[in-house]
Amino acid sequence: MITNRPLAGRSRWISAIIVCVSGVGLAALLGAAMTPPTAVPLAAVLAPTEQQDYVARRVSDIVAREHYRRAPLDDHLSSLILDRYLDSIDGGRSYFYASDIAEFEKYRYQLDDAIKSGDVEPAFVIFRRYQQRSRERMSYAIELLAKKPDFDVDESFNFDREKEPWPANAAEMNELWRKRVKNDALSLVIAGKQWPEVVDVLRKRYEHVAKRMDQSKPDDVFEAFMNAFVLSLDPHSNYFSARNSEEYNIQMSLSYEGIGASLQLTDDYVTVIDVIAGGPAAISGKLAANDRITAVGEGKDGELLDVIGWRLDDVVQKIRGPGGTLVRLQLLPAGAAPGSAQKVVEFTRNRVSLEAQASHKAMRVIQRNGRDVKVGVITVPSFYQDYDASRAGAKDFRSTTRDVQRLIGELRKDGAEVLIMDLRANGGGYLPEAESLTGLFIDQGPVVQLRDTTGRIEVDDDPEPSIFYGGPLVVLVDRFSASASEIFAGAIQDYGRGLIIGQTTYGKGTVQNAHPLNYTIFGRKPDLGQLNVTIGKYYRITGESTQDRGVTPDIAMPSLIDANEVGESTRDRALPWDHIEPASFKIEGDLKPATAVLQKLHDERTANSADFHYLHDDIQALDAVRNQKTLSLSIKVREAERKHQDSERLARENALRTAHNLPPLKSLEDLKEDSAAGILLDEASQIAADFAVMAPHKTGPTQARRIPLAQ
Numbered sequence: 001m002i003t004n005r006p007l008a009g010r011s012r013w014i015s016a017i018i019v020c021v022s023g024v025g026l027a028a029l030l031g032a033a034m035t036p037p038t039a040v041p042l043a044a045v046l047a048p049t050e051q052q053d054y055v056a057r058r059v060s061d062i063v064a065r066e067h068y069r070r071a072p073l074d075d076h077l078s079s080l081i082l083d084r085y086l087d088s089i090d091g092g093r094s095y096f097y098a099s100d101i102a103e104f105e106k107y108r109y110q111l112d113d114a115i116k117s118g119d120v121e122p123a124f125v126i127f128r129r130y131q132q133r134s135r136e137r138m139s140y141a142i143e144l145l146a147k148k149p150d151f152d153v154d155e156s157f158n159f160d161r162e163k164e165p166w167p168a169n170a171a172e173m174n175e176l177w178r179k180r181v182k183n184d185a186l187s188l189v190i191a192g193k194q195w196p197e198v199v200d201v202l203r204k205r206y207e208h209v210a211k212r213m214d215q216s217k218p219d220d221v222f223e224a225f226m227n228a229f230v231l232s233l234d235p236h237s238n239y240f241s242a243r244n245s246e247e248y249n250i251q252m253s254l255s256y257e258g259i260g261a262s263l264q265l266t267d268d269y270v271t272v273i274d275v276i277a278g279g280p281a282a283i284s285g286k287l288a289a290n291d292r293i294t295a296v297g298e299g300k301d302g303e304l305l306d307v308i309g310w311r312l313d314d315v316v317q318k319i320r321g322p323g324g325t326l327v328r329l330q331l332l333p334a335g336a337a338p339g340s341a342q343k344v345v346e347f348t349r350n351r352v353s354l355e356a357q358a359s360h361k362a363m364r365v366i367q368r369n370g371r372d373v374k375v376g377v378i379t380v381p382s383f384y385q386d387y388d389a390s391r392a393g394a395k396d397f398r399s400t401t402r403d404v405q406r407l408i409g410e411l412r413k414d415g416a417e418v419l420i421m422d423l424r425a426n427g428g429g430y431l432p433e434a435e436s437l438t439g440l441f442i443d444q445g446p447v448v449q450l451r452d453t454t455g456r457i458e459v460d461d462d463p464e465p466s467i468f469y470g471g472p473l474v475v476l477v478d479r480f481s482a483s484a485s486e487i488f489a490g491a492i493q494d495y496g497r498g499l500i501i502g503q504t505t506y507g508k509g510t511v512q513n514a515h516p517l518n519y520t521i522f523g524r525k526p527d528l529g530q531l532n533v534t535i536g537k538y539y540r541i542t543g544e545s546t547q548d549r550g551v552t553p554d555i556a557m558p559s560l561i562d563a564n565e566v567g568e569s570t571r572d573r574a575l576p577w578d579h580i581e582p583a584s585f586k587i588e589g590d591l592k593p594a595t596a597v598l599q600k601l602h603d604e605r606t607a608n609s610a611d612f613h614y615l616h617d618d619i620q621a622l623d624a625v626r627n628q629k630t631l632s633l634s635i636k637v638r639e640a641e642r643k644h645q646d647s648e649r650l651a652r653e654n655a656l657r658t659a660h661n662l663p664p665l666k667s668l669e670d671l672k673e674d675s676a677a678g679i680l681l682d683e684a685s686q687i688a689a690d691f692a693v694m695a696p697h698k699t700g701p702t703q704a705r706r707i708p709l710a711q
Helices: 048-064 076-091 098-107 112-118 121-145 170-190 195-216 218-232 243-253 280-284 312-317 388-392 399-413 429-437 484-494 590-606 608-625 633-658 679-694
Strands: 016-023 156-158 239-242 253-259 261-267 267-273 292-298 326-332 345-349 350-353 359-369 371-379 416-421 428-429 446-452 457-462 473-477 499-502 510-516 530-539 630-632
Touching: 048 112, 048 218, 076 098, 076 121, 076 218, 076 679, 098 121, 112 121, 121 170, 121 195, 121 218, 121 267, 156 170, 170 195, 170 633, 195 243, 218 239, 218 243, 218 530, 239 243, 261 312, 267 312, 280 345, 292 630, 359 399, 359 679, 371 399, 371 679, 399 416, 399 429, 416 679, 428 429, 428 484, 429 446, 429 484, 473 484, 473 679, 499 590, 499 679, 530 630, 590 679, 608 633, 608 679, 630 633
Parallel strands: 371 416, 416 473, 473 499
Antiparallel strands: 016 428, 016 510, 156 630, 239 530, 253 350, 261 267, 267 292, 292 326, 326 345, 359 371, 446 457, 446 530, 510 530
């Protein structure tokens, strides 16, 4: 998560922006934009640029000076970097030969010196070999489509090759790919496609893979290599290229300047997935889902550049641009065949707000003691803040705290008696937003402690003492709740201010500082990307770190997320758990007696609950799939396995429907939604209703509007 930290009293955390995110990857985004593509010719020879050599040296200097681990960039780290880089580009060990890996061994103890000197050519040597092997594999895969495989042969495909050796020779490699292609084909056959259709689908798939590989750019290679370096220190330091840095900042601010459209690449066409409400495209009504963008032009008279076959990020960057400027798109309308008449539409770019990723509310009504209890639910997907707007002094800048404060006010007006803050899958965001959001629910006092690289400790307080909401509070978390979510949940728990329910959280207790790497030379200021480097650890006010262990809920509930696969404790090179001295704070409530009662009511309610029986059975079925490492390539075996799995799932779904007096489904095709999705929120609402009727709670001064709301 990213947050704007005021410099006053924050001398040890001065660098522009502090980041606190879970390390869950950033999706390549949405709608309008990226940079004018300098289309890379097919099979272009990739080589590092002088700017990248400079950035490598600068990243090395920053890491040596600031990284919390203080690990020297030496031969030991060089060895880790090589292994991580190879895994990042061929983690499935399906492209490189063992002989390639043996050849790369000469770099094992040289990469530290290469980074420090700014000579990153070894990374490009390795990647160029990967490009070569990828082309070879795609050519071979396409050759295999000339003959239909024998799907009656009982053999298996090992798809989990992370710890397997690299193929020793061409025969081993070809056998691996024979089974891989056969598995791809079998999946389509089982889905009902005839062999000619299978060939057509797979040929296009493999051709597209080859084409994307040939469209690789130096930035792609450099970013992968720099991340191999910093991720060898801890799981949350990252290097972003200039383009991905822009996407990262969009995610943090929930806004960007463009036309407001979500895009994806489909068969060489950049295709509209969705039009974002409130954006220029939605307001104009000129763009629709499944329209295909064939050309982009800048301004009224700019040349329309054909973008068929371009990388998605290049097209996005071409469409995005400063607010108030004009962009023209040439469109092949949804459903129209290639070669059909096209149309040209124009849009004036503007600021686009990503409302779907902002906090939002709902009201649920639960029966208790013969009356309705209104349960307000606020879902917080991330801790965001429009940092640039805030820094510019805008009165109506977007932030999590402002949005939640407004939503609480609306729920109050609608009669909510208890509040659920749903932080499931919230991976973090701006640290000050976690602090100010916590402050809505506590009177005053510390929220989090931070220890920097030198060991110095800083205590961050509630920025504006007074309570905005003092009523009963429940915080719902899961294994994907991380970083800023853990700061918030931990503080609420430590103050006795609310009840934490769900699953033990992720365990990400480190802080990252964001370093924009721009520099000025000869009057130009090229964007060289951004380095997020781990500079400290944060601790609860009790002195306990959330690092590795996370926040343990007061009432635990089952989850489909496997804690053995997800969480800081599963991450390579994660920093260890520890603790420091507690901060001075005053507990606002003792919830232990209430928790014991609520736990008992929860246990009684769920012991014979059809919903929870369904959930437990679903988890068992999912665990069986997770433990599977190979697939049969026999069509009879695969169809029998699928039939068995579908039959079991249909039985689970119908048992649940029967319990809710719903008619049974004839097949899974009739299932319109995931039944497990709402079960945990349903039970959280039941717990919240119990909590609301147990005892009176202070409501807090409703007039204490901690942060002025935009009018």
